[in-house]
Amino acid sequence: MTSYGRRVTSTRTDRWLHLDGTTNTRDLGGLPTVDGGTTQFGRVLRSDNLQTLSDADVRTLVEEVGLTEVIDLRTTAEILMEGRGPLRAVDAVTHRHFTLLPERGLRTDVFAAEEDDEEIRAQLPADWAESILPRQHAPGDEGEPPAVRSYLGYLTDSADNVLAALRALTAGPGAAVVHCAAGKDRTGVVSALALAVAGATPEAIVADYAQTAEIIDALVAKLASSSTYAEDMTRRDVASHTPRAESMRRVLEVLDQRWGGPVGWLEQHGFGADEQSALRARLRD
Structure with a gap:
């Protein structure tokens, strides 16, 4: 099998992976670390x-x-x-589901069920479709900007799933991809924590988060073409969907103030030394 890291570094310097069916896919490799190294491509x-x-x-x-x-x-x-997406048909690829937003009604292993199964849909509340992307705010953070409140909300209300997602990054023998709908908010928080464990500099973590702004017009257009996300995309302007560096910078500041940093938050929520070592090795060695 061809090494993705060798292929990318030999042909280009950016971290984008240009696919036909996605707009916001990029590698967490190539980012500077506090010890003078870089994160590895293809992990x-x-x-x-x-x-x-x-x-x-x-x-x-x-x-x-x-x-x-x-x-x-x-x-x-x-x-x-x-x-079902096309990767679901590939036996070599394992799918794992860890929602970071409050679930309404059904809680199940959705990957074990057929999504067109009417019995599954019947278990959901009548208004489930109107609550696809509920906003989530951590208590005591009302004075923070909306994005920061939401991101801290993930860490308050969905800490177990944040940790599970990070553990899953090291579960398989090959590369992993973490995603949500836009790949900027939920994915941005999990990616930031993974990069912090790998020793990426705070500036690199912030820059990686903000990089989605480069393709935000195309990303909003893609999501607006889906009935699932169209209303959320069109009721606000593109600027309101655009990630800003100061949002992630503020999240890192809050984690520093309350927990001694992202790794401190992880340690105090049960993500121990062995798990940190495994995740660091995945992104560094």
């Missing part, structure tokens, strides 16, 4: 929704990147509404 990718991958995209991810793990941060409702 962990971050992405927007994978539902519209082309056959060529699937070949790239499986045969060239060596993808074996998909960590899906969407809600059950999102997965049910979007349906």
Whole structure:
């Protein structure tokens, strides 16, 4: 199998992986670390929704990147509404679901069920489709900007799933991709924590988060074309969807103030030394 890291570093310097069916897929490799090193290519990718991958995209991810793990941060409702993506048909790829938003109604292993199963849908509350992307705010953080409140909310209300997603990044023998719908908010927080464990500089973590702004117009247009996300995309302007460096910078500041940093938050929530070592090795060695 071709090494994704060798392929990318020999042909380009940016970290974007240009696929037909995604807009916001990039590698967490190539970022500077506090000890003067860099994170490795071909270990962990971050992405927007994978539902519209082309056959060529699937070949790239499986045969060239060596993808074996998909960590899906969407809600059950999102997965049910979007349906099966093409990677679901690949036996070598394991899908894991860890929602970072409050679930309404059904809590199940949605990957073990057929999304078009009417019995599954019947278990959801009548208004489930209107609550696909609920906003989430941590108590005591009302004075923070909206994005910061939401991100701290993930860490307050969904800490177990944040930790589970990070553990899943090291579960398989090959590369992993972590994604949500846009690949910027939920994915951004999990990616930031993974990079912190790997020793990436705070500036690199912030820059990686903000990089989605480069493609935000195309990303909003893609999501607006899906009935699942159209209303959320069109009721606000593009600027309101655009990630800003100061949002992630503020999250890191809050983690420093309350927990001694992102790694401190992880340690105090049960993500121990052995797990940190495994995640660091995945992104560094």
